[in-house]
Amino acid sequence: MLKTENLSVGYDNYVVVEGINLEIKNREILCIIGPNGAGKSTLLKTIATYLKPKRGIVYLNGRNIHRLSPREIAREMSVVLTERVNPGNLTGYDIVAIGRHPYTDIFGRLSKRDKEIIEYAAASVNATHLLSKNFFEMSDGERQKIMIARALAQEPRVLILDEPTSFLDAKHKIELTILLRKLATENNLAIVVTLHDIELALRVADKIALIKNGRIIAYGHPEDVMKREVVNNLYDLESANYSEVLGYFELKSCGKRDCKVFLICGGGTGVNVMRFLVKNEYSVTVGVLHKNDIDYTVAETMELKIVEEEPYNPISQKSYERALEEIRSSDVVIYTDFPIGEMNKLNKELVEESIKLGKYVVKYDGNVEKLKERLNEYHNYSN
Numbered sequence: 374m375l376k377t378e379n380l381s382v383g384y385d386n387y388v389v390v391e392g393i394n395l396e397i398k399n400r401e402i403l404c405i406i407g408p409n410g411a412g413k414s415t416l417l418k419t420i421a422t423y424l425k426p427k428r429g430i431v432y433l434n435g436r437n438i439h440r441l442s443p444r445e446i447a448r449e450m451s452v453v454l455t456e457r458v459n460p461g462n463l464t465g466y467d468i469v470a471i472g473r474h475p476y477t478d479i480f481g482r483l484s485k486r487d488k489e490i491i492e493y494a495a496a497s498v499n500a501t502h503l504l505s506k507n508f509f510e511m512s513d514g515e516r517q518k519i520m521i522a523r524a525l526a527q528e529p530r531v532l533i534l535d536e537p538t539s540f541l542d543a544k545h546k547i548e549l550t551i552l553l554r555k556l557a558t559e560n561n562l563a564i565v566v567t568l569h570d571i572e573l574a575l576r577v578a579d580k581i582a583l584i585k586n587g588r589i590i591a592y593g594h595p596e597d598v599m600k601r602e603v604v605n606n607l608y609d610l611e612s613a614n615y616s617e618v619l620g621y622f623e624l625k626s627c628g629k630r631d632c633k634v635f636l637i638c639g640g641g642t643g644v645n646v647m648r649f650l651v652k653n654e655y656s657v658t659v660g661v662l663h664k665n666d667i668d669y670t671v672a673e674t675m676e677l678k679i680v681e682e683e684p685y686n687p688i689s690q691k692s693y694e695r696a697l698e699e700i701r702s703s704d705v706v707i708y709t710d711f712p713i714g715e716m717n718k719l720n721k722e723l724v725e726e727s728i729k730l731g732k733y734v735v736k737y738d739g740n741v742e743k744l745k746e747r748l749n750e751y752h753n754y755s756n
């Protein structure tokens with residue numbers, strides 16, 4: 374449907390991104406990801422013919438898009454940019470109806486079918502209630518929905534969207550990304566979209582292109598592309614790490630606080646405790662964790678110290694001893710309500726041993742406020 378060949382994009386006297394070779398077929402979503410100012414919008418504007426390429430060609434169905442007439446393009450492709458539009462005193466309906474212009478007569482008269490499509494487009498982004506509202510009275514999120522409905526009313530085969538989720542709340546962000554997936558799969562659309570939400574991109578995109586420093590640094594299936602080093606490098610991350618298993622970031626432990634905590638958990642019961650402790654700059658060691666435990670993944674992403682065990686092996690005496698050694702040098706031991714089985718029963722002994730050693734032992738029962746109170750008690754007591 375859409376292909377760029379050795380494309381360079383930019384403005385009057387400078388190139389922003391060069392050597393862009395991307396291809397998107399119908400039923401596919403291509404997500405463009407990159408830090409602020411990387412050139413994502415510039416690329417989309419060039420594909421959408423609002424800007425001329427500095428070099429190279431954009432093909433739409435095998436034809437150079439920059440040689441097609443605006444009407445020819447409008448019947449194939451619709452574009453939603455982030456720029457604020459000021460359409461004057463128009464209603465949501467009027468705006469969505471603009472999407473029908475490539476199909477109406479010179480007087481812009483709407484047929485019965487046009488009207489049905491307008492209503493269908495609004496309904497598909499949950500914006501029916503906005504059709505009678507004045508555009509200038511809408512919230513940013515409502516405007517965004519109407520602009521997307523306008524693009525859908527155009528019945529495009531290619532849809533270009535620049536940051537379509539930027540003003541939407543969590544529910545509508547998810548709904549919109551699901552809608553994009555549906556439009557691609559069920560309506561055979563080819564969709565090019567820029568998103569800052571990499572977790573959503575990972576979940577809906579068929580292809581992903583990462584832009585940094587004026588070039589595409591990675592391009593392919595998100596599952597192949599979104600590796601820790603690649604994403605960390607994309608955003609020059611220093612205080613967080615991306616995890617491909619979690620599909621998101623975790624803060625890195627800095628351990629600035631002069632309090633060493635040993636956490637005994639497993640099966641995901643430790644995730645919230647780790648997030649709380651890392652946010653509050655505790656120095657944390659976790660164990661004994663099997664390497665296939667989700668708590669291990671989170672701890673490893675946070676770069677916590679881990680006493681680890683191989684998957685599906687019972688905790689060995691060696692790991693147990695290592696954990697005990699860590700506990701001896703810890704100020705506080707926290708344990709969660711972790712499930713106990715043959716593989717991790719020595720973790721229960723670690724809790725008992727911590728009590729015998731006279732450590733300040735706290736049970737986390739799922740309530741962070743209570744955990745915080747117990748830790749404050751410890752701090753007041755130890756001061």
Ligand SMILES: Nc1ncnc2c1ncn2[C@@H]1O[C@H](COP(=O)(O)OP(=O)(O)OP(=O)(O)O)[C@@H](O)[C@H]1O
Nearest residue numbers: 384385389407408409410411412413414415416567
């Ligand atoms: N109209 C313009 N004229 C000249 N330079 C521009 C223009 N618009 C953007 N730029 C510059 O081009 C570069 C890329 O901008 P662009 O808007 O494409 O980035 P982006 O990746 O979409 O960023 P963001 O994530 O912040 O939206 C930036 O350095 C920006 O300052």
